[in-house]
Amino acid sequence: MRRVMPLPRTGRRHRNGCVEVKSYTKHWTCVFPQHGPGKKHERPIVLASWQQEIVDAHPWDFVRGLIHSDGCRNMNWTTRMVGGVRKRYEYPRYWFTNVSDDIRQLYTDTLDKLGIEWKHCTRAGKHYNISVARRASVALMDAHVGPKY
Structure with a gap:
């Protein structure tokens, strides 16, 4: 700096x-031209070429920073009928929530490059949430993202 x-x-x-x-x-x-007046979801958030080079060289650091600022890892659960009995299943999931389409796109593009499977999760008609819940993808995220402080 x-x-x-x-x-x-x-x-x-x-x-x-x-x-x-x-x-x-x-x-x-x-x-950092992304910073400026107004709400970030109302202005373009585009990485300069030198910034994209850094993200390409250190994609896990980028993903970790995004999760630590606008995401979390939690235990999700669901129930299923098995042999006539309702059973509860728990599994870890990473969430990333951001109103900016551009920031979500930067996140998901980087996940794609890393081979991480993700899905959009629409809540209350809003598509701001990105979920990583597949076992192999969560294991990769666990190995590289680390705990949030």
Whole structure:
């Protein structure tokens, strides 16, 4: 951050599971054009070519960041009739929820490149949720995403 924006001062603080890095300036929008006025779902969110190169080189870091900011891992459940008896089944699932079509597209494009199976889940007529529930895909996510702090 100091190389890109030497002024103003940057700050670092060790937190549980991460290092928090801060720098306050109005000029960050010059480096990160996705940031700007208004709601993110009402403006285009497109990665600059240099940003896409980083995502392509480190896709798991990108997915981890998206899950840790706008997603979660939880235990889902369903019931089925087996031999006339209703049984409850539980299974892990990753959820990602974002109102921005562009951000959801960046997420699902990256999942596709990683071979992760996903589905749109419409809730109350809104298609903001992306679900990863297939056993093999959840295992890959577990191996690379890690716990959310």
